Amino acid sequence: MAPRPLCHADLPAVATIEAQAFPDPWSRQAFAEMLTHQHVCGFGFDDGEGTLVGYGLCSLGGDEGEILNLAVQPRARGRGVGSALLEAMLDWLRGQGASCVFLEVRPSNHAAIELYRRAGFSPLGVRDGYYRRPREDALTMVLELGAEEARK
Numbered sequence: 001m002a003p004r005p006l007c008h009a010d011l012p013a014v015a016t017i018e019a020q021a022f023p024d025p026w027s028r029q030a031f032a033e034m035l036t037h038q039h040v041c042g043f044g045f046d047d048g049e050g051t052l053v054g055y056g057l058c059s060l061g062g063d064e065g066e067i068l069n070l071a072v073q074p075r076a077r078g079r080g081v082g083s084a085l086l087e088a089m090l091d092w093l094r095g096q097g098a099s100c101v102f103l104e105v106r107p108s109n110h111a112a113i114e115l116y117r118r119a120g121f122s123p124l125g126v127r128d129g130y131y132r133r134p135r136e137d138a139l140t141m142v143l144e145l146g147a148e149e150a151r152k
């Protein structure tokens, strides 16, 4: 299976996975609102039976991309779904002319940091008290898409 565009019909499954993945989840309405924006692109990943097991959302502002959200159903983790969704978002952002991509991640989220690091992201800085429930700083990471191409 491969990532495919996320659509409105996915939102109930997205909200379920979101609630399993994050202590402070986005609401279904927040996802619905996000998907109305032209500068936002969402991808979903289905298992062999057509059930959504992961999703990712990214946005473009000028030539800067941002990874807004990425989550995989707990039972489907460790099988490459997260990295496939991240690559789909990076491909979309490249196609839109992004030169760099930013994201925020909890410093305690070692799995996600490792996923991003393997995709070429580097630590950029810290945003004090960025997250709530529980309160935690955010680690900001950046990927220079040109530099990433040169690295390959």
Ligand SMILES: CC(C)(COP(=O)(O)OP(=O)(O)OC[C@H]1O[C@@H](n2cnc3c(N)ncnc32)[C@H](O)[C@@H]1OP(=O)(O)O)[C@@H](O)C(=O)NCCC(=O)NCCS
Pocket (backbone or CB within 6 Å): 021, 022, 069, 070, 071, 072, 073, 076, 077, 078, 079, 080, 081, 082, 083, 084, 104, 105, 106, 109, 110, 111, 112, 114, 115, 116, 118
């Ligand atoms: C982070 C997350 C999206 C990873 O999804 P996944 O489908 O399990 O990731 P993949 O199987 O594609 O793993 C890709 C790489 O990430 C790293 N990684 C993934 N899970 C890891 C873990 N538990 N510990 C350490 N590294 C891990 C590994 O380097 C892995 O490569 P490898 O399998 O060759 O070792 C998933 O754990 C998740 O949904 N977590 C909760 C939500 C979340 O934290 N989202 C990110 C918010 S910024």
